[in-house]
Amino acid sequence: MRAPTSRSLFRKPLPGLILAAMLGTGALVAWPALERHFLIRAAMRDEATLRLVTEVLRGALSRTEALPALIAERPILARVLRAPDATGLIPFANEQLRLTALSLDVSDIYLMDRQGDTLAASSYRAERSFIGQNFAYRPYFTDAIGTGVGRFHALGTTSGERGYYFAAPVLDGTEILGAVAVKITLDQFEDAWAQSDSTVAVYDTSNVVFLSDRADWRFRSIGPVSELAIERIAQTRQYPLDAVSALPLRRVPLADGLTRATLDGDGGRESFVLQEGLIAAAGWRVAVLTPAGPATAQAAAALALAGLIVLLGALVAAFFGQRRARLLERLEAQRSQHALLESRVRDRTRDLDDANRRLRAEVEERRAAEARLRRTQAELVQAGKLAALGQMSAALSHEFNQPLGAVKSYAENALTFLDRGRMAEARDNVGRISRMADRMATISQHLRNFARRPKDHVGPVPLRAVVEDAVEIMQARLARSGVTLRGPDWPDAPVWAMGGRVRLQQVLVNLLANALDAMADDPAPAINLVLEATEDTLALRVRDHGPGLGDGDLPQVFDPFFTTKDPGRGLGLGLSISYNIVRDFGGTLTAANAEGGGAVFTVTLRRAAPQAQETAAE
Numbered sequence: 280m281r282a283p284t285s286r287s288l289f290r291k292p293l294p295g296l297i298l299a300a301m302l303g304t305g306a307l308v309a310w311p312a313l314e315r316h317f318l319i320r321a322a323m324r325d326e327a328t329l330r331l332v333t334e335v336l337r338g339a340l341s342r343t344e345a346l347p348a349l350i351a352e353r354p355i356l357a358r359v360l361r362a363p364d365a366t367g368l369i370p371f372a373n374e375q376l377r378l379t380a381l382s383l384d385v386s387d388i389y390l391m392d393r394q395g396d397t398l399a400a401s402s403y404r405a406e407r408s409f410i411g412q413n414f415a416y417r418p419y420f421t422d423a424i425g426t427g428v429g430r431f432h433a434l435g436t437t438s439g440e441r442g443y444y445f446a447a448p449v450l451d452g453t454e455i456l457g458a459v460a461v462k463i464t465l466d467q468f469e470d471a472w473a474q475s476d477s478t479v480a481v482y483d484t485s486n487v488v489f490l491s492d493r494a495d496w497r498f499r500s501i502g503p504v505s506e507l508a509i510e511r512i513a514q515t516r517q518y519p520l521d522a523v524s525a526l527p528l529r530r531v532p533l534a535d536g537l538t539r540a541t542l543d544g545d546g547g548r549e550s551f552v553l554q555e556g557l558i559a560a561a562g563w564r565v566a567v568l569t570p571a572g573p574a575t576a577q578a579a580a581a582l583a584l585a586g587l588i589v590l591l592g593a594l595v596a597a598f599f600g601q602r603r604a605r606l607l608e609r610l611e612a613q614r615s616q617h618a619l620l621e622s623r624v625r626d627r628t629r630d631l632d633d634a635n636r637r638l639r640a641e642v643e644e645r646r647a648a649e650a651r652l653r654r655t656q657a658e659l660v661q662a663g664k665l666a667a668l669g670q671m672s673a674a675l676s677h678e679f680n681q682p683l684g685a686v687k688s689y690a691e692n693a694l695t696f697l698d699r700g701r702m703a704e705a706r707d708n709v710g711r712i713s714r715m716a717d718r719m720a721t722i723s724q725h726l727r728n729f730a731r732r733p734k735d736h737v738g739p740v741p742l743r744a745v746v747e748d749a750v751e752i753m754q755a756r757l758a759r760s761g762v763t764l765r766g767p768d769w770p771d772a773p774v775w776a777m778g779g780r781v782r783l784q785q786v787l788v789n790l791l792a793n794a795l796d797a798m799a800d801d802p803a804p805a806i807n808l809v810l811e812a813t814e815d816t817l818a819l820r821v822r823d824h825g826p827g828l829g830d831g832d833l834p835q836v837f838d839p840f841f842t843t844k845d846p847g848r849g850l851g852l853g854l855s856i857s858y859n860i861v862r863d864f865g866g867t868l869t870a871a872n873a874e875g876g877g878a879v880f881t882v883t884l885r886r887a888a889p890q891a892q893e894t895a896a897e
């Protein structure tokens with residue numbers, strides 16, 4: 280089979296267009312779900328990042344939380360607060376705080392009196408020391424004084440660093456003398472976050488981003504900032520208010536706990552999947568923003584792959600479809616060929632049936648014709664016999680007239696001899712008359728036989744007697760033509776053949792007559808009769824020395840009315856009748872040319888068992 284080419288697959292442009300349209304529509308429909316799937320997968324990978332960020336921050340905060348209360352218990356601090364002017368106390372406290380900050384790895388530790396003024400600080404050596412600064416405006420201070428626990432995150436007004444502040448009151452008994460604050464910085468976390476592709480943003484209840492690995496996001500709002508919040512920020516100097524501006528971040532829900540965030544920044548549009556965690560103690564939300572780009576690319580690749588697979592599937596389907604179509608076509612062709620063949624066979628069968636019918640009709644006709652022929656032949660046998668009789672009568676009347684004339688003259692002679700008393704001569708003449716009469720009686724006997732219509736009976740007949748009778752009938756003609764008749768050599772035992780005596784005689788007479796006719800011009804005519812006997816058959820040959828049968832005549836000599844004789848001399852019925860007679864006996868009559876010239880007719884008869892006497896008289 281010819282391999283289908285891509286041209287043949289898309290011979291018609293329509294299926295290709297439809298396929299393209301279907302693929303396009305499929306891609307459009309499938310794209311959002313596919314992209315969403317890949318985005319969610321990407322976000323799920325960043326779930327661990329979120330957890331880590333949250334835990335690390337929470338850990339850092341909780342580790343520091345208890346420190347101010349512990350530090351506040353140092354007696355030196357209470358002493359400083361009671362007597363801030365006492366010599367040597369503050370430097371000592373400063374150094375104490377510095378060492379403590381170093382050992383605790385915190386940014387700052389400082390001591391404030393009840394008014395919020397900083398008396399001692401770990402950063403006492405630094406250029407911009409906290410000492411002398413008043414932090415009464417910071418909530419951690421007021422909370423520490425008011426409720427015993429203070430915590431706050433803000434941009435340090437002195438240091439310019441972002442920090443988380445924990446504060447605890449310094450007590451003397453139940454009296455609150457002041458407060459100790461511990462500040463930790465958080466910049467180091469941002470450095471760690473910057474390592475990953477994702478962006479981390481930590482924002483507070485005001486929606487202002489406090490920490491982020493992206494510096495340009497810091498102090499920008501990730502959601503709406505309420506008036507109250509702005510007021511509080513201003514009051515507590517938490518952030519530089521002029522820096523607080525909204526990030527152009529649009530958020531659309533993507534899945535449970537996930538939003539699709541789009542940032543239209545200066546560097547163009549950025550797309551993320553945003554997930555959030557909560558650090559309740561700090562009032563912070565941690566947002567991890569996974570870049571959507573790789574996930575989108577993956578989705579596009581998957582879609583392209585699916586498209587390719589569908590295309591390939593379509594190609595394979597088209598290939599098999601074509602193959603199937605061709606197979607169906609072939610089957611159809613075979614079916615129609617089969618049908619054609621069947622219809623031809625039907626036609627032929629019909630023709631054959633017709634031919635058969637015609638043949639049967641013809642056979643019927645032939646049978647009828649044969650029956651007619653048989654009837655006609657039977658009649659002709661009789662007619663032929665009558666014709667032969669007529670011929671014979673003519674011949675015989677001649678034969679009779681001659682002896683009658685002789686008888687008359689012998690009688691007259693006898694009378695004359697009697698008158699003259701010459702008795703011996705008279706006796707001789709009377710004897711001649713008697714013999715003549717005998718002969719004429721014999722001939723007339725045969726004529727009677729001929730005149731009778733023979734029965735169809737077939738039985739054993741003594742062949743020798745029949746032959747001799749026939750010769751006897753022909754005797755006059757044989758004698759007249761001076762023919763020499765030889766044979767046959769009869770065996771000692773009498774031979775009996777199956778036949779009818781008179782009809783067989785008639786056949787033989789006819790054969791002898793034909794032989795004589797054939798040798799009419801022969802000066803020394805001769806007829807040979809030969810008998811050939813086998814166990815079952817007797818064949819009698821009548822052979823003449825005439826001109827024989829012409830090659831063209833041989834096949835038709837047995838046809839009725841075939842004659843080469845002059846009109847009036849031959850009817851062409853003799854052999855035809857003879858043939859049928861012999862056939863009726865169950866024998867055959869054949870004609871041939873003898874070697875050395877002349878015709879030979881062979882009558883073959885079935886041999887019969889020797890009989891005591893002839894039973895079948897006709």
Ligand code: ADP
Pocket residue numbers: 789793794797823825826827828832836841842843844848849850851852853854855878
């Ligand atoms: P008919 O003798 O009336 O012609 P037959 O049927 O007896 O009819 O013979 C048919 C023809 O067969 C004859 O006309 C003759 O031509 C041919 N025929 C028959 N016997 C002989 C024979 N012995 N020799 C040559 N021709 C013969």
